[in-house]
Amino acid sequence: MSTLEQPGADRPAIPNETLSAESRSPEGPAPALLVYPSAPDTTDSEAVRLARLHAPALEAVPDAVFVCDPQGAILHSNRAARKVCGFDPQDGPGRAFPDLVAASERRDLAERFARLDREGGWAGEVNLLQFGARKLPVRLTLSPLRDAEGRERAVVAVCRDLSDCLRLEENLRQAQKLEAVGLLASGLAHNINSPLAAIIVTAEMAQARKPEMREFRDIMQAAARIQEIIANLMTKSRQEQSTEETSIDLNQLVRTELKFLEANLFFKHQVELEVTLEPDLPKFPGLYGDFSQCFYNLVQNALDAMQETEDRRLAVRTGRLDGGLALHLTLSDTGCGIPEDQLHRIFEPFFTTKQENNHRLDLVVPSGTGLGLSTSARLMNKYGATLQVSSRVGAGSEFQIRIPLQRPDAE
Numbered sequence: 001m002s003t004l005e006q007p008g009a010d011r012p013a014i015p016n017e018t019l020s021a022e023s024r025s026p027e028g029p030a031p032a033l034l035v036y037p038s039a040p041d042t043t044d045s046e047a048v049r050l051a052r053l054h055a056p057a058l059e060a061v062p063d064a065v066f067v068c069d070p071q072g073a074i075l076h077s078n079r080a081a082r083k084v085c086g087f088d089p090q091d092g093p094g095r096a097f098p099d100l101v102a103a104s105e106r107r108d109l110a111e112r113f114a115r116l117d118r119e120g121g122w123a124g125e126v127n128l129l130q131f132g133a134r135k136l137p138v139r140l141t142l143s144p145l146r147d148a149e150g151r152e153r154a155v156v157a158v159c160r161d162l163s164d165c166l167r168l169e170e171n172l173r174q175a176q177k178l179e180a181v182g183l184l185a186s187g188l189a190h191n192i193n194s195p196l197a198a199i200i201v202t203a204e205m206a207q208a209r210k211p212e213m214r215e216f217r218d219i220m221q222a223a224a225r226i227q228e229i230i231a232n233l234m235t236k237s238r239q240e241q242s243t244e245e246t247s248i249d250l251n252q253l254v255r256t257e258l259k260f261l262e263a264n265l266f267f268k269h270q271v272e273l274e275v276t277l278e279p280d281l282p283k284f285p286g287l288y289g290d291f292s293q294c295f296y297n298l299v300q301n302a303l304d305a306m307q308e309t310e311d312r313r314l315a316v317r318t319g320r321l322d323g324g325l326a327l328h329l330t331l332s333d334t335g336c337g338i339p340e341d342q343l344h345r346i347f348e349p350f351f352t353t354k355q356e357n358n359h360r361l362d363l364v365v366p367s368g369t370g371l372g373l374s375t376s377a378r379l380m381n382k383y384g385a386t387l388q389v390s391s392r393v394g395a396g397s398e399f400q401i402r403i404p405l406q407r408p409d410a411e
Contacts, residue, residue: 064128064138064159070152072097072113081159086131097157102127102135116144117152128159137162164349189230196230199223247283248291250318250327250403257295258316267303271312278319281327284405290379297372298331298399305335305397321402330400337393346389349374383407 058065064081068074074095082088085100098109105126112122122142127135138159145154200223207216254277262268299314306312315332338346377387384407391397 063161066097066157066159068097068113068155068157070113070117070144070155072110072155075154084128084130084136084159084161100129102129112142113155116142116155120144125162137166193227193230196223196226200227245285245287248286248288249283250281250291250329251277251279253288253291253295254316254318254329257292257299261296261299264303266307267299267314271303271306271314274313274315276315276317278317281318281320282324282405284327284403286383290383294376294379294401295329297376298401301372301399302331302333302335302397305333305337309335325405327403327405328400329403330398332396332398334396337395337397338389338391339393340391343389343391347373347377347387 058067058076058078061078062080064084065078066074066081067076074093074097076093077085087095096110098106098113101109109126116122121144124140126138126140128138128140130136139162141158141160143156143158144152145156147153200220203216203219203223207213207220210216254275258273258275267273302314306314311334313334315330317328317330317332319328319330320326321328373387380387380401380403383403385401385403388400388402389397
């Protein structure tokens, strides 16, 4: 790590000189003032002194910061930059900064450095190489440092990680796709009802004429089952889209959501389901979509955890807590479990032990963005509800939602 150097007692202090750091963005140039000790010569040692004077400040910056000479050779990098790129402090200086980005972007970036003195700054998106291999999308800002005469002495390159922003954008796109699919399904369900009614009436008339034909009764039973599915779909669609709080029956919510999860063939055919619902639970106010989303996230996590296990059991329980002042919804699985050293992080946004999201809309392949549990906790927080977890590697996990019947803000 670079250290702060001060003029020695046996040599005169070097007078300060103000440098201007230019940075152009869509909003226009944003000049900043930097002060460094000017040297009597015009060598690049001025930029080195500047970097070392500002080393403590640079080390504290969470973004990756590189100080380069006008040709793009690295003079100094902060802790975040070294962590991202995976090199030691002594290995960074002398490297060409354009070599740290993806090969397809190096030539263009080198040309940016060459034009920087004339253009006065640049900002754009590039892929920074982590440990020389993995690509990290960043917002790169190049700002030239000039002396009092306007001469370019160094270039500051700031790299801001865009991974979280890109994940949010992708999640938004996926949510919009799912919303479109939901609207399409709702429309299809509505349009199916009319011909389905005609099938049922025709089957009833045919059975009346030939009561010995059992096939007509089978047709009516199958059609009635389709009507039930459509009715449930329409009801759920209205509940999910509602922005007004309603009285929620926790047991009915569990039954409805588990019925819809049967569309997941892994859940339907390979997981043993145990449901224990305490009868006559009091209803509570809330948005149906908040609680159904939380329940779905927890079930999906349990299914993902059981993909590679032989014993696949999911237990869902409801009941009263705290002498009837609260309700609980508890899910237990026999999955792979969560390591103890990771338990404290599972509710952090973007923290996940699953592979990267492969953007498939099915429910079978485990993938994650690290937003399921953090979103669930956030949804429950406004109701004063909490999520509690216990887990053991190789044995499974248990998540419990504790829902107070009276919210703290209502007291």
